Amino acid sequence: MFYLTSLGLSASQTGLLLTLTLAGDTVVSLYLTTRADRIGRRRMLIIGAALMAAAGLIFAYTRDVLFLILAGTIGVISPSGNEVGPFLSIEQAALSQVVPARSRTAVFAWYTLVGSVATAAGSLSGGVLAQLESYRAVVLLYAAFGVLLLFLFTRLSPAAEVRMPDAGSAAAAAMQTLLGIGNSRDVVLKLSGLFALDSFAGGFVVQSFAAYWFYLRFGVDPRTLGAIFFGANVLAGMSALLASRLAARFGLVRTMVFTHLPSNLLLILVPLMPNLPLAILVLFARFSISQMDVPTRQSYTMAVVAPEERSAAAGITGVARTTGAAMAPMFAGLLFARPALISVPFFIAGTLKVVYDLLLYRGFVARHPPEETA
Secondary structure: OHHHHHHHOOOOHHHHHHHHHHHHHHHHHHHHHHHHHHHHHHHHHHHHHHHHHHHHHHHHOOOOOHHHHHHHHHHOOOOOOOOOOOOHHHHHHHHHHHHHHHOOOOOOOOHHHHHHHHHHHHHHHHHHHHOOHHHHHHHHHHHHHHHHHHHHOOOOOOHOOOOOOOOOOOOHHHOOOOOOOOOOOOHHHHHEEEEEEEHHHHHOOOHHHHHHHHHHOOOOOOOHHHHHHHHHHHHHHHHHHHHHHHHHHOOHHHHHHHHHHHHHHHHHHHHOOOOHHHHHHHHHHHHHHHHHHHHHHHHHHHOOOOOOHHHHHHHHHHHHHHHHHHHHHHHHHHHHOOHHHOHHHHHHHHHHHHHHHHHHHHHHHHOOOOHHHH
């Protein structure tokens, strides 16, 4: 945002560019992930890394609005700081291909934790670089990481690729469909709808809105807010590691639901707290269990679809989550604009998330992944 405005773009041009960037990332991600199992996961990851590097270079060396829009639309750049590109989905499919089924959730838990730490480190490093040099240095570093990723992806083991089904089989026919899924279509679409609902609910209380609520309600200064949410995110990252042990004992769906439900009830309680210490305590309690559903959700999606449909399934459900999350902040902003309604987003988010949990449990508790039925 700061870099674009420093290039001379107006606020409206910057907003348009960021919107098209998010839309372009979604389309590119869907295209690459739904074809990765058929064309090759390594090949699609290399293409994604090349687009990432090219977009970074264009952003660094041009001020032309049209070129910036083009680079933002087809390049793998996330304006939100969250993963919306093809890497996450294809990497999950590749990991599921090379690790035993019973180890998949634990591997995804570490994958989630490492990704969270890397995101936090990148945010901190980006801020330091922007202060010491210029915003262009951050963009160039982004392009350099794209080149590094491209090289690393060329070294990806063939074991990460799906075994191609026999020509003429149902599996081969599924891979040729528009979305790259066949027998898994119903379960993927149902999960996508549920995940979109969960993300739509979460969009009402994204971290920026939650921090703004603490500022409006208790007058918390930005430095204290940073410390509060740093601690909360550390707790969230650590909670993901407990998910695999719970899933091994109770099952993936039960772990998802029975850790997510109390987390959502705690979310509703945050604005009901009469003072700042209690509000922080409830927030920390919520974050300490809030991420247990992430590796279990990812693992479950990989488990209930055929190996040759995993990249597509992860991509489709990921796009559904991104779309759901992108819609809610507009409504949340309208509520935050009215002082009497600043707590309503917490109630809406918590209630919708509880509905998501109940629907998920009802629809999928009887559908066990292979490692649970063995």
